[in-house]
Amino acid sequence: MTVSSEFIAEHLHDVITETNLQLGKKIHVGKVRDTYEINGQRVIVTTDRQSAFDRILAAIPFKGQVLNRLAAFWFEQTKDIVPNHLIAMPDANVSVVKKATVFPIEVIVRGYITGTTSSSAWMNYKDGARDFCGVRLPEGLVKNQKFATPILTPTTKAETGHDEQISPSEIVAQGYMTQSEWDSVAEKALAIFARGTEISAKNGFILVDTKFEFGKDEAGNIMLVDEVMTPDSSRYWKAATYAERFAQHEEPEAFDKEFLRLWFVEHCDPYHDEVLPDAPPELVTELSRRYMGAFETITGEEFVPELKGEERIEENLRKYFTP
Numbered sequence: 001m002t003v004s005s006e007f008i009a010e011h012l013h014d015v016i017t018e019t020n021l022q023l024g025k026k027i028h029v030g031k032v033r034d035t036y037e038i039n040g041q042r043v044i045v046t047t048d049r050q051s052a053f054d055r056i057l058a059a060i061p062f063k064g065q066v067l068n069r070l071a072a073f074w075f076e077q078t079k080d081i082v083p084n085h086l087i088a089m090p091d092a093n094v095s096v097v098k099k100a101t102v103f104p105i106e107v108i109v110r111g112y113i114t115g116t117t118s119s120s121a122w123m124n125y126k127d128g129a130r131d132f133c134g135v136r137l138p139e140g141l142v143k144n145q146k147f148a149t150p151i152l153t154p155t156t157k158a159e160t161g162h163d164e165q166i167s168p169s170e171i172v173a174q175g176y177m178t179q180s181e182w183d184s185v186a187e188k189a190l191a192i193f194a195r196g197t198e199i200s201a202k203n204g205f206i207l208v209d210t211k212f213e214f215g216k217d218e219a220g221n222i223m224l225v226d227e228v229m230t231p232d233s234s235r236y237w238k239a240a241t242y243a244e245r246f247a248q249h250e251e252p253e254a255f256d257k258e259f260l261r262l263w264f265v266e267h268c269d270p271y272h273d274e275v276l277p278d279a280p281p282e283l284v285t286e287l288s289r290r291y292m293g294a295f296e297t298i299t300g301e302e303f304v305p306e307l308k309g310e311e312r313i314e315e316n317l318r319k320y321f322t323p
Contacts, residue, residue: 002302008061008288012281015048015059016093016309023317031056032067032232039321041087044095045313050287052261053270058279058287062305065092066291067230073299074228078195082188084224085215090320091313092306100215100225104157105166105176107185109193110209111150113141114235116258119165121153134167144246150193152186157213184222185214196229203297205255206242210234231255231294255294260287 020026024038031051036043046064050057069092075084085097115122121132122143130137133153154171155163168186172179189212200207211233213226227233237252245252260283264270267277292303306312 002296003062003289003292003305005285005289007305008285009281011061011305011307012284014307014309015061016045016064016313017047017049017056017059019045019047019310019313021045021310021314021317023314023321032064038317041321042097042099043317044097046093046095050257050260052257053264055270055276057260057264057270057276058284060284060291061288062303063288063291065305066295066303067227067232068093068095069303070230070295070298071095071227073301074196074230075224077199078192078224078228081191081195082214082224083217083221084228085217088320091316093313094317096320097225098217098223100217100223102157102213102215102225103177103181103185105171105185105214106155106157106163107189107212107214108153108155108209109150109189109212110147110153111193111197111206112144112146112208113137114144114208119155119163121151133165134169144252150190150197152189181222188214188222188224192224192228196234200236200298201239203300204239205294205298206237206239206252208235208237231257231291236294236298255290257287259283 019034021036024036024043026034027037028035032047032049034045034047036045046068048059048061048063050060050063068089072086072089075086085100086095087098088096090096110121113121113125117123124132125137125141135151135153154166154168156166157163168182171177171182192212193210196210197207207229210229212224212228214222215225217223236255242252260279263279263283264276270276295303
């Protein structure tokens with residue numbers, strides 16, 4: 001990997017945890033992204049915030065740059081399948097995007113049965129569920145096994161509280177989408193996942209599962225929005241060791257933030273404690289290194305981190321919006 005752990009450790013405080021741009025108006029603060037309206041255009045700033053347990057755990061150096069640049073890579077790789085909202089990327093942390101009416105549904109595509117949370121396919125299957133989000137699962141599956149074909153498991157997109165599982169028929173019946181809209185979104189989601197699977201495989205990764213969001217532009221056309229196949233919205237395993245580890249009933253080598261989540265579970269109650277301990281610097285450094293390594297492996301591009309944070313973002317946006 002291009003960037004060393006020593007470099008990351010030196011920049012543990014060079015992080016973007018919140019933004020207060022002097023340009024335009026801040027209109028939304030999400031778990032990771034801040035959204036602005038500038039000169040009538042929608043601008044998304046991807047921060048370095050690391051979320052889990054419905055709260056912010058830490059700030060990971062250069063994570064926002066990785067997510068934003070990797071999303072741009074995947075938008076480019078899949079634009080022939082479905083249009084997307086990306087207009088420009090004037091800064092490593094910033095995307096200028098088309099305005100969209102977003103469907104309040106997250107479309108999750110799963111290629112493998114896995115997971116440890118109550119909403120995961122494996123935990124539901126382990127507890128006896130065979131009808132999962134409208135998909136009938138066969139008997140005899142084991143954890144981390146590949147599905148015969150990828151499945152769609154949508155959830156509602158909750159602003160507060162937890163997302164809820166929902167079937168395609170319920171999506172239509174409850175008015176979240178029309179049947180034709182769902183059919184179109186489902187087809188596009190599976191096609192994007194297939195493209196992501198193919199490209200990831202060439203670079204040594206298994207794309208295990210991922211979350212997509214779709215919306216409609218002002219003309220009513222469906223397009224891909226938010227992020228796409230980033231390490232925050234997806235699960236990746238290392239392909240080289242999957243088969244052997246699966247045969248030995250061992251967990252796959254994964255790229256994800258699970259090791260950071262486990263540290264918090266071991267040292268506090270992250271769901272209920274009002275104040276959480278600081279994540280150890282070595283864990284933060286390692287997670288930053290993993291994000292950058294995943295970017296380089298997936299894209300084949302060198303990751304060159306940019307410094308100066310919000311000062312740089314402000315300067316680049318002023319250049320972009322100056323006539």
